[in-house]
Amino acid sequence: MSAFPEFRVIPAVDMQDGQVVQLVGGERGTEKTYGDPVEAAEKWIAAGATTLHLVDLDGAFEGERQNATAVEAILDAVDVDVQLGGGIRTAEDAFDLLSRGVDRVILGTAAIENPEIVEEISEQYPGSVMVSLDAKGGEVVVSGWTEGTGLDPAEAAKRYEELGAGAILFTDVDVEGRLEGVQTEPVKRLAEAVEIPIVASGGVATIEDVVALRDAGADAVVVGSALYEGRFSLADAQAALE
Numbered sequence: 001m002s003a004f005p006e007f008r009v010i011p012a013v014d015m016q017d018g019q020v021v022q023l024v025g026g027e028r029g030t031e032k033t034y035g036d037p038v039e040a041a042e043k044w045i046a047a048g049a050t051t052l053h054l055v056d057l058d059g060a061f062e063g064e065r066q067n068a069t070a071v072e073a074i075l076d077a078v079d080v081d082v083q084l085g086g087g088i089r090t091a092e093d094a095f096d097l098l099s100r101g102v103d104r105v106i107l108g109t110a111a112i113e114n115p116e117i118v119e120e121i122s123e124q125y126p127g128s129v130m131v132s133l134d135a136k137g138g139e140v141v142v143s144g145w146t147e148g149t150g151l152d153p154a155e156a157a158k159r160y161e162e163l164g165a166g167a168i169l170f171t172d173v174d175v176e177g178r179l180e181g182v183q184t185e186p187v188k189r190l191a192e193a194v195e196i197p198i199v200a201s202g203g204v205a206t207i208e209d210v211v212a213l214r215d216a217g218a219d220a221v222v223v224g225s226a227l228y229e230g231r232f233s234l235a236d237a238q239a240a241l242e
Contacts (some may be wrong), residue, residue: 004219009237011044012224015067016057022225024177026145037070047234051081059087108132109142122164131160136173154193167197175203182209184216191217
């Protein structure tokens with residue numbers, strides 16, 4: 001059973017120094033701040049979100065989880081599907097989070113550096129690993145989008161599917177956080193390469209972008225800046241998809 005039986009618009013709660021932020025192109029120093037993570041999470045659930053996308057940005061950059069207190073507070077406060085990434089580097093980290101109520105752990109750098117970790121976690125918690133493939137110029141990048149890997153996203157996705165990944169999170173770094181629209185071709189390639197769900201992220205500025213990603217084959221889309229900046233509401237996006 002897929003984690004995404006119907007197409008979902010998933011609000012992003014990206015955390016830095018205990019606050020909700022949105023970065024432009026993943027660059028530190030470009031952030032806009034949007035207040036308390038728990039308040040943001042509750043706001044999106046009240047607006048109709050059935051899944052939340054939590055990211056510990058400090059964890060992604062520093063390599064260890066820094067916003068654990070905020071994450072715990074959100075898990076205590078909400079009762080929806082939660083996926084979490086940022087600084088999860090070991091299977092033990094993942095097991096701890098999954099046992100606390102996180103539904104899916106998002107692995108980026110850890111999965112690239114040690115693909116077997118996907119298999120190890122998936123054996124104990126089937127379907128719980130979402131592998132994050134972040135692409136810049138058609139190449140998978142890691143370490144907070146600062147290092148190229150030479151990997152093709154579609155080829156990498158196939159490998160992780162074989163290792164038991166339950167979904168792929170695909171972030172298009174070239175358009176991330178810019179509110180200038182999406183590129184559908186990379187999403188289409190991924191959707192054609194694997195059977196597991198593709199969650200698209202990066203560049204969404206309008207409801208048309210959301211619909212375009214669904215039509216390209218995505219099973220869900222993560223939206224950050226466009227929702228925080230009021231470009232459209234969650235309800236309007238859901239209505240357009242029906």
